[in-house]
Amino acid sequence: MKEGIILLSHGSKSAIAxxxxxxxxxALEEDxxxxxxxANLQFSKPDFWQAVEELADDNIQRITVVPLFVFAGKHVxxxxxxxxxxxRNKYPRLTFKTTSHLAxxxxxxxxxxxxxxxxVSQSI
Structure with a gap:
């Protein structure tokens, strides 16, 4: 069964982020x-649905969502x-699981x- 991962971020208007x-x-894909x-929840693309669609189009059957959030706030x-x-309703043939948030x-x-x-660096 082919597996994939979605790194789910808050999203940012910053191109650097x-x-x-x-x-x-x-880097993770290579390693x-x-x-x-x-994937991003807001502000930038790709969003969650685009990431799922791309993995589904690649015949990925098991997707693990890794929420890149420090604390268990509203998004988590x-x-x-x-x-x-x-x-899960839209893609019943796929298996979805999630990891915990970082904290x-x-x-x-x-x-x-x-x-x-x-x-530690001196600049931010």
Whole structure:
């Protein structure tokens, strides 16, 4: 069964932010040897539905959605479950699952913060 991943971001009007998401998507696709699509909830393309359609067109049958949100706010608690319910109805032949948001994995987030603290820069 062919598998794919959707990296789901908030979305941004910033071209730099969108380019960073694309770069992460491409790097993961190369490392994992799976189809990886980036998607945004708002402000920029591709959106969630475009990513699903592209994976479905590539005969991907199992899609894991990775929400790139730190905390369990509205997008994680309301928007994502709603999207998943809709997409499961529209694509009943596909299997969808999701990972937790970033703070849902406290040890992962702690490790990330430790790495960031070891690489502090003066500019933002």
């Amino acid at each position: 969108n380019q960073e998401l694309l770069a992460l998507s491409r 994992l040897e799976l189809r990886v699509k980036e 608690k309301a928007d994502l479950p709603s999207l998943l319910a809709e997409v 849902g994995e406290v040890s992962l987030l702690k490790n990330l913060i430790e790495v960031k603290l070891n690489n």
